[in-house]
Amino acid sequence: MSPATDPPKRRTFRGLPLEQRQRERHERFMEAGLALYGVRGYHGVTVRELCTEARLTERYFYESFKDREALFGEVYQRQVEQLRGRVLEVIRRHQPDPRAMARAGLETFFQGLREDPRCARILFVDVLSISPAMTEQSRQVTSGLSGFLLQFTQALYPQLKGSGLDPQIIATGLVGACINVAMHWVYDGFEQPVESVRDNCYALFEAMILSWSVKTSTAG
Amino acid sequence: MSPATDPPKRRTFRGLPLEQRQRERHERFMEAGLALYGVRGYHGVTVRELCTEARLTERYFYESFKDREALFGEVYQRQVEQLRGRVLEVIRRHQPDPRAMARAGLETFFQGLREDPRCARILFVDVLSISPAMTEQSRQVTSGLSGFLLQFTQALYPQLKGSGLDPQIIATGLVGACINVAMHWVYDGFEQPVESVRDNCYALFEAMILSWSVKTSTAG
DNA sequence: ATAAATTGACAATCAGTGTTGTCAATTTAC
DNA sequence: GTAAATTGACAACACTGATTGTCAATTTAT
Known part of the structure; x- marks a missing residue:
């Protein structure tokens, strides 16, 4: 049917095969997305x-991503997984002491945001105002977080x-507490030392657990 | 210098003076803003x-507001003041019992969001992704809230x-907890009864206070 | 009744933005 | 060396949206 234009034959360029060149371009867009979305927000970036x-150039953008939102989605997902991975790793490393686990997890969470404040904006602000699909994606992530905390x-x-x-x-509340503390911490330019932020959030956790065990022990 | 076009003489129309007509138009835009921004978000509305x-028509829009953002700002501020006013009022009415005050305040807060879910989106989601100015406005509001809670x-x-x-x-964390619980409650379609949401958030407050007094009594 | 003010509908303008297409220059495979 | 693949710069196109302007119809004051 079609006049049969042969598809271009793939070949190496600057010593690199096509796949690797594409991956590198993809990666550069991911970094650009983090840099721009993370500072000016989704809607302020073209x-x-x-x-x-x-x-x-634009051609390569559409080679890697369906549209602007797709790039944001990938950047978002990567940030989620990076931060979550680091937190889980450090929690595992502090087993089995529950307090050490909780405190180390919190500290890693806050440290991650301080090392890269753009992460906070992407994770907690812009993702909610892009599209119903992204909102849903975000809700699944934070629900997963609450679920983990619960477990x-x-x-x-x-x-x-x-x-x-x-x-x-309760879990939803505790997650919200950490997020809000984190956001104010970020926007205030990390005035408080990370230990203070960590300890106060941990205090919220501990208070809840304490109160819980008191209630259940007096009730049971 | 200018060819001296006389400014049009103001007069009544349909029995109403100019000021009142303008106020009514302004009001209709405010309601439109709540209706559209509250459902589809700031960036999705023209x-x-x-x-x-x-x-x-557009002419009257620019008569009342400098631009789209100005309308959002006014809608936001009004929602803040309405909800805050209701909460403060009911807290005052339950003086001096602190538990009753806290629980009634929380319940009023959540009831307000259930009666008008558009409020939640405007107060907690979109305001953060519009402009640095709006972000700052929001931060001042929630800081004020934390300050009040602290006091x-x-x-x-x-x-x-x-x-x-x-x-x-701690106050920032508790405020964040309530906001996050509220948002999930709204987006889940108010599955849980308002009493449950209220009680669980109150439990967070109480746990914190309990833990605090335990710490201070054992330390002092 | 008439002129002026007011309104409402909508055209016109202007600036962006996403997206696709063109083309010359560069690099590679043969 | 030559043809094909690849790249990069940028034009072209279509579309959306904010903002201003036009104008006829309506209402009011005198």
Whole structure:
């Protein structure tokens, strides 16, 4: 049917095969996305700016991503996985002391944001105002976080069940507390030392657990 | 210098003086802003749509507002003041019982969001991704909220000072907890009864206060 | 009744932006 | 060396949206 234009034959260029060149371009756009989205937000950044930042052209942008939102989605997902991975790793390393695990996890979380404040904007601000699809993606991530927290505390304190409270709501609240503290910390330019932020958030966790065990021990 | 076109003489129309007509138009745009921004978000709404919703034309939009952002700012500020006013009022009405005050305040907060879910999106989501100016406005509001919470708890529990924790961070965390719980509640379609949401958030407050007084009493 | 003010509908302008296409220059395979 | 693949710069196109301007119809004051 079509007049049969032979597809161009792939070949190496500057010593690199096609796949690697494509991966490198993809990677440069990812970095440009982090740099621009993370500072000016999703809606304030154009495709052209992303291309300039990546030192590539529009053609390659659409080679790697369906549209602007797709790039944001990938940047978002990568940030989530990087930070989550670091936190899980450090938690594992502090087993089995639950307090050390919680404190180290919190500290790693906050350290990650301080090392790269752009992460905070991408993870907690812009993702919510792009599209219903991105909002859903974000909600799944934070729900997963609450779920993990839930599992963690219930494994450590099995007596927490049956206190009349809703563990899911409590977990959602604690996650929200950390996020809000983190955001203010970031926007205030990291005034407080990371140890203070960590300890105060940990205090929220501990308070909740304490109160829980008190309630359940007096109730049971 | 200018060819001296006389300014049009103001007069009544449909029995209403100019000021009142302008105020009514302004009001219709405010309602349109709440309706559209509150559902589709700031970036998804155009001036034309706002005009259609308000059953007015672009000319009147720019009569009332400098631009799209100005309308959002006013809608935001009004929502803040309405909700805050209701919460403060009900807290006052439950004086002097601190638990009743806290629980009633929380319940009013959540009820307000349930009665008008558009409020949640405007207050907690979109305001953060519009401009640095709007972000700053939002931060001032939530800082004010944390400040109020701080004052409230410190007045009730003067022994809380000197526990080694940073009350400002704790307050920021508690506010973030309520916001996050509220957002998930809204987006989940108000599955849980408002009493449950209220009680669980209150439990966070109470846990914090309890833990605080325990720490200070054992330390002092 | 008439002229002026007011309104509403909509055209016109102007600036961006996403997206696709062109083309010359560069690099590679043969 | 030559043809094909690849790249990079940028033009072209289509579309959207903010903002200003036009004008006829309506209402009011005198």
